[in-house]
Amino acid sequence: MDKYIPNTPDVEKEILQEIGVTSFDELISNIPQKFRSACDVNLPPPLSELEVVKLLKGISSKNISSENYVSFLGGGVYDHYIPPVIDFLIARSEFYTAYTPYQPEVSQGTLQSIYEYQSLICGLMGMDISNASLYDGATATAEAIFMACNVTRRSKAVISKLINPFYFEVLKTYLENRGVEIEVLQEKEGQTDFSELEGKIKGSACLVVQSPNFFGVIEELDGLKEILGSSGSLFVMIVDPISLGVLKSPGEYGTDIAVAEGQSLGIHQSFGGPFLGIIAARKDFIRNMPGRIAGMTEDAEGKRAFTLVLQTREQHIRRERATSNICTNQALMALSACIFLSLVGKKGIRKLAELCVQKSHYLSDRVSELKGFELVYRRPFFKEFVVSTPVKAMKIVEAGLEEGFFPGVVLGDFYPERENQLLIAVTEKRSMEELDSFVNFLKKFEK
Secondary structure (H helix, E strand, O other): OHHHOOOOHHHHHHHHHHHOOOOHHHHOOOOOHHHOOOOOOOOOOOOOHHHHHHHHHHHHOOOOOOOOOEEOOOOOOOOOOOOHHHHHHHOOOOOOOOOOOOOHHHOHHHHHHHHHHHHHHHHHHOOOEEOOOEOOHHHHHHHHHHHHHHHHOOOEEEEEOOOOHHHHHHHHHHHHOOOOEEEEEOEEOOEEOHHHHHHHHOOOOEEEEEOOOOOOEOOOOOOHHHHHHHHOOEEEEEEOHHHHHOOOOHHHHOOOEEEEEHHHOOOOOHHHOOOOEEEEEOHHHHHHOOOOOEEEEEOOOOOEEEEEOOHHHOOOOOHHHOOOOOOOOOHHHHHHHHHHHHHHHHHHHHHHHHHHHHHHHHHHHHHHOOOOOEEOOOOOEOOEEEEEOOOOHHHHHHHHHHOOEEOOEEHHHOOHHHOOEEEEEOOOOOOHHHHHHHHHHHHHHOO
16 A cells, blocks of 8 residues: 555655654654644544445535525526536546647647637627636636726726625735725615715726626616716626626626626536636727637648737736736636537527526515515516515525525625525526425515
């Protein structure tokens, strides 16, 4: 078994001699005893491969997921249907690699898939350019703000309070360490209160708004671009990609930079990642775009060829001049999104969005009929909504786990004053029988 152990006794002895100590205890002698673990590691005897497989399957069977529970979880990660062909194709050895396609002559397939992904994202978002992907929606938003700061030479961002709270935490970490000031627009009846925008936007690099916002409400964005135009600030919009099947695209609102979490586009929830950061922009800003960009050109023989372009924006130049220092991307996740969008097409995206709208509104109507339950916001929403509950929302969630439901996201986890509010998301996967069954479950809490 020694060959499976990183350090054999002989190797360990040789290392200790080289360091100049006689034992591991002597090596860590400067660590006070009170900080050391008092118990020995009590490992079981070795197992065969068969026994290990049975053990791990037994452990994993204790997990519960949206595969065997009816999920109404949302807040940024959603239980959408994933066609099996996606997992099959991305697992092919041609794609399933950590290799970055720096050598275009041996990477045409990978580069073409990235190029196709970029083209599809531009079409979906109504924007001119897209990059090869970023880590997730939160970091894509941060990169969009840095991009706006570079373009405008300003260091302040005005951000809606109704963006995803997790995004807000990431933004604070990113921006505070880059000297970017944050101004917050408050909420008014489930939507962003833009009454103070003209005063706050002066001298700002950008305005950041999410629509549908964290509470699922569709923001009223008409006229914003005109206000921003006079200030010289850029418009950054966070969207749900599926919602663009029925809602206006960022490009139609005059957005300068659009970002999104791409998990809805054929990517598993996977305990929170890996996900896909989508970013698209106007072509004027291409040299400020973070990450990598795949382009199409011709080779020496006049044949179509794909390659990474405008690489001097990235890590090939001095760090302080780079648009960002992203050294990997989510190319495999981008491929999932590319395959998903290719499979469903324009009509499919619209149908998915319509199903989300129809089923979520059906459920909201049914839930609001229950005694003690009430919709918090009577505003247009896409696929998730906030409902006030007659008991603490966590009590409903705990009871739901006993009956095969993930009832939703407890808003009290983000806002202490909202412990009696539940954020419920409904995707195309939910059947009418499941929705009715969930309503019957909620009837137990009527008051």
